[in-house]
Amino acid sequence: MGLLRRIRTAGRVAEPAPPRPDEQVPQKARxxxxxxxxxxxxxxxxxxxxIEIAAAFNPVYxxxxxxxxxxxxxxxxxVALVTGPVTRNMAEPLRRTVAAMxxxxxxxxxxxxxxxxGEFAGGHGVEGAVADVVPVxxxxxxxxxxxxxxxAALRRVTGR
Ligand code: SF4
Numbered sequence: 001m002g003l004l005r006r007i008r009t010a011g012r013v014a015e016p017a018p019p020r021p022d023e024q025v026p027q028k029a030r031x032x033x034x035x036x037x038x039x040x041x042x043x044x045x046x047x048x049x050x051i052e053i054a055a056a057f058n059p060v061y062x063x064x065x066x067x068x069x070x071x072x073x074x075x076x077x078x079v080a081l082v083t084g085p086v087t088r089n090m091a092e093p094l095r096r097t098v099a100a101m102x103x104x105x106x107x108x109x110x111x112x113x114x115x116x117x118g119e120f121a122g123g124h125g126v127e128g129a130v131a132d133v134v135p136v137x138x139x140x141x142x143x144x145x146x147x148x149x150x151x152a153a154l155r156r157v158t159g160r
Contacts, residue, residue, distance in 0.1 A: 014062040020160070021152045026137050028104040032078050035067035036157045039077035039101070043094050043130065044120070045084025048144040049111040053081060056147040056154070063151045067158035074100040079157055080107045081150075082130045085117040091127040098134045106137040108153055115139050 040053055056063045057070060071077050074097045086094055098107060109130040112118035120126050130136055140153045 013059050014065065015060055017065070018148065018152075021156055023156055026106065026156065028106055028137065032104065032157065032159075034158050034160055035069070036079045036106075036154065037071045037077045038068050038079045038081055038154070039071055039074045039097070041080055041082045041090075041094055041097055043082055043084045043090040043114070043133075044087035044126070045111065045113055046119075049083035049113070052144045052147050053083070053110065053150055056150040058147075061147040061151050063154050066151065066155045066160045068151075068154040074098070075102070077101050078105055079154070080105070080134075081110050082107060082134075082136075083110045083114055085113045085120040085123070085126045086128055086130055086133045087125050088127045089125075091133050094130075094133050106157060107134055108138045108140060108157070109136045110140045110150060110153075111145055112141060112143040115141060118143055 042050060055061060080098055080101065109115050113120055114130045117126055117129050127133060138153050138156065140149050142149060
């Protein structure tokens, strides 16, 4: 009963919605009709970016209110959020994951490592940045990027 009372009295915990990002919605994203099923792929990150992605979907940043939803399978996904430099062991799984997604599909490189290998550039186990392995549609810079930046990128995809 205590929990139910807290739920009833807590009210709204999400941050007020920031203004819609004014960058253009990518052409492919226009076909997604305002919602995006999102599959996360850790291609070799330190997990810092994953923590921020998790925060982007928590009740405070609440990416779901803009039409983004996490899914467990690439076959259900329109958008791949890819983090980390792509390690040699993850290059082929990443290619297969993106190939398993239906069209139209978008790949978002999240974090400096995903964009240009960041801290891990030149590492012996690193195959390259995400764009070296699969086509990238959007990037979210930062080490790690803030949840608000991840939400802004998802809003560019959903157009909401
Ligand atoms: S960008 Fe920073 S937080 Fe993200 S995987 Fe690389 S080192 Fe970790």
